[in-house]
Amino acid sequence: MRYFIELSYRGTAYHGWQAQANGVSVQTTIEAALSQRFGYPMYILGSGRTDAGVHAEQQFAHIDVPEPLALSDSLIYSLNCILPEDIAIKTIFPVRPADHARFSATSRYYQYHITRHKNAFQSGLTYHFRPELDEGLMNEACQLLLHTKDFKSFSKARADVTNFLCRLDLAYWERSRDRLTFHIKANRFLWGMVRTIVGTMVEIGQGHMNLDQFETIIEAKDRNRAGRAAPANGLYLVEVTYPPEVLAERILLG
Structure with a gap:
């Protein structure tokens, strides 16, 4: 049987x-908790890969098991007791065998947060960036993005994909x-698309790049032409959308 797991996490640690060979990942941490709770590997x-340090307010993953799970609030509670404080499972629910956490998703929604002033309670959760930014000009650049289909200029060079086409909804x-x-x-x-877009738009917001230059970067389809990627700590996966x-x-537990 196949189940979806809905969860959230703070990606700082x-x-x-x-799963990574050289560090602890969110995936392997959850797998260890599930294996401990159920007594077998x-x-x-997941619905997609978030980079090191990136957070998720909503993430989905699927799991295949040989026997039906006894779903309950106490199951979710016990799993969350095993998991570290920075990962939380919201619910687990059955899906059809062909439903896939990654390939059944129809959209992903991200937010990137920038703050000008230091906040002791937001350390590691926003990008603390002191210079003033012109969001009006940055929103003009967004209009150019919304007419773009090929985002190769904003993808890491080693991205293992067959094409760089994306459909932006907003x-x-x-x-x-x-x-x-x-x-x-x-x-x-x-891979790295949102952070590279943000890093390039920060250049626009400071007046270091104009809209014509931004359009040239888009058309170049060359990552070397875009700006430096913004830090990971300001980026959140906010929502993953699936067909009803x-x-x-899906019933919220825990």
Whole structure:
């Protein structure tokens, strides 16, 4: 039987979502907790890979098991007691055998948070960036992004993909008091794409790059032309979207 796991995590202490040979990952930490709780090796597959230091308010993974799980609030509670404080399982629910955490997803929504002033309670959770940024100009750049299909200029050079095409559903900057938040939603994201876009737009917001130069970077399809990637700590995976039938059995527990 196949189950989906809905969870969240603070990525500061982890070398990304995917299992790594040289560091602790979110995936392997959850697998260890599941294996301990159920008494046999368990393996999960996530909706996508987040980089080292990136956070997730909502992430999904699927797991295949030989016998039905006895789903209950106490099961979720026991798993969360095994897991470290920076990973939380929200619910586990059955899905159809063909439903896939990665390939059944229709979109992913990320936010990137920038703050100008130091906050003792947000350390490691936002990008503390002192210079003023012109979000109006950055939003003009977003309009160019929304007409873009090929994002090769914003993908890490070693990305293992057959193409660099993405369909953006939204891209905009929003200011709220001291915080500047970038919202971006697409059917898929390339390795390092959001952080590279943010890093390039920070150049625009400071007046170090104009819109014509930004458009030239997009058209170049060359990662070396884009700006430096923004730090991982400001980036959050906020929502993963699936067709309603995939989430039909989803009940929040824990």
